[in-house]
Amino acid sequence: MHFHLTEEQTAIQDAVRGTLADCWPIERIHAFADGEADFDRESWDALMALGLGGILAPDSGMGLLDAALACEVAGEAAAAGPLIGQMLAVAAGGGGHLDALANGDKVAALVHGGSTYVPCARAADVFLIVDRDAGIRLVPAGDGVAIETVKAADRTRPVSKVAIAEDAGERLFGPDDAMTARLADAALVLVAADALGGARKVTDMSVAYAREREQFGQPIGRFQGLKHQLAHMALDVEPARALVWYAAYAWDAGLPDAPRAAALAKAHLCDVYVRATRAAVAAHGGIGYTWEYGLHYWFRRAMFDRAWLGSPAEHRARAADLAGW
């Protein structure tokens, strides 16, 4: 019986955390957010140098849990870059680009079947289209891919409007191939992990602020009203971590309830993230409402994660169906 992180897993998370802390201090996030780019090569290379691109490669010896742990830290740091798309493109076999994708030379953006918006599309060398009803395609940037720049709300993973011709690229798996559902499920778990990292981050920021900030001659964290709000944030976030772990473990072990666990984790964590970021702004007061302080980057990521790959309500409906109710 083992249901907590190994020392090695914790060490990997710490390494990713350290790298991302160097890459994305708040000033860098501000600069990126106010720029035009949808991708940052330097931080991307740093992540890829840690081997994150290849975690889901068939021979990596790692699994979705390890990938989720990395995505969690990326969510915590509000890191730019299409990490989830990259990992899944590798998991899908890379369509002839496996090595270049695993080491990060080529960049893969994830396209949710039927969605118009794709994060980091302008930087992508290939597009991985994951569509439960149509299967999985890998499409090189260029012919058959039209990209329109839009002003994106999530400043750390800016979307573009993307139209891809139906016959573009290569079909890797058909709609009935088990890999299609499996990769679609993996995507849900990785978004849930991003949401977990972000929710934990804004909770930590709120707690740190409440310990520092003084009003009426004492730290505001001593006031029960705020203390209880912060306790509820933690109560919402920390137990939910185990949902992400379980969903990733079930996927790695090929358990029958893996698809349902993925749907539940995506729905639950994305709700948690939205609640946490709203509560964090409220807990901070005026400073939290400024652009400069930066809480809004996670707030915006929370809104993105919630809607991307299907809303919580959509996945709850799927989970209810999968339960056979």
Added chain:
Amino acid sequence: MDLSYGEAAEAFRAEVRAFLSSHWPPPSDLRGADLKAFVRAFRGLATERGYLYRAIQKRYGGSEQPVDVIRAQVIREEFSRVRAPMEVGGNGMNMTVPTLLEKGTDEQKELFIRKTLEGDYIWGQGYSEPGAGSDLASVRTKGELSADGSKWIINGQKIWTSQGMQATHMFMLVRTEPDAPKHDGITYLLIDLDQPGVTRRPIRQMTGEEGDHTFCEFFFDNAETPVSWQVGTRGQGWYVSRTTLKHERASIGGADGLGRQFAKLVELAKEVGRIDDPLVRDRLVQIEGFVLAHRYSSYRIFSCAAAGEDPGTVPLMMKLLLTEIGHEMALLAQELIGEHGFIEPAGAGGRGHRGPRGPEKWLDQIMGSLGNSIAGGASNIQRNIIGERGLGLPRDLAMSGER
């Protein structure tokens, strides 16, 4: 991650199963005192084999086994699978015995532990008073030494004693040093409840539950207990009462009850014809997200305990999480039962005599879930604990004397 227990545990499981298959269940015609005797003998055998009372020394009737949460879990699973009785429950095993093991005199251990394990002594908790709930250290029940210094004379009132009508003994906090600071004026006493100075009365609960199974209030009018039944130093009872059971405490069984209740909620939605309603399906899965977060967090805590690692802040959250989920389930149940909720369920609180019960039986859960926000550390106290011990927020000034 791996949710299997490993080969050694499975071999042990086979051993436990073999034991159970030859010693349980009792012959089907056994009744009354004969059945009781059978259960007692069964517990004795199971203890001899090292399955029960593992944290307790052999000289006091335990099996004195090395700490092994995986084995303990396998035992729980196998016993519960065939509905075999485990250790006697209640305050005695949960509170009195661990306290005595840590703070009791040899005489107290000899006098009380074996009798408690064997179910002869049933313990009531004498902590809460009408004026002392969350602020437990403000107890006013008074203890004074008799003129010859051999006995404590007790006067006052205790309340919310579970198993109060069955209890033979009580462990209690009484104020013995009225001039000392609040936390340093309390002594921890054990008392025999079978004496003229003790009166008990059941409390009728909001569920309607009453009679022998409900909580009691106790009145002490010059009740007596020997000084040798005082646990720990005079005036230090508050600190004695902080002793808790640490041994093999982690279990993943706690989450099973919640899972079963959720499954019943789904059954209710089917029974009242609402399972196809998209709003109901959405609410159910929303609640299930929390139910599973609770369950998998219990795996996490268990796994850390098995590996001897620190589980972090999650254990501080489990009680409040359980309580909050109970409220959510109550609200959905209320929606689902609709006008069935106009009917008072037979056997209020689920304990009394009852005939057939329809969806109105959920009133027991709907009201009972509120008890969870109060008993065993009120929800607002839980929030303080999470905030202060979990998140490191500064202590409430009013409570800064608590330890």
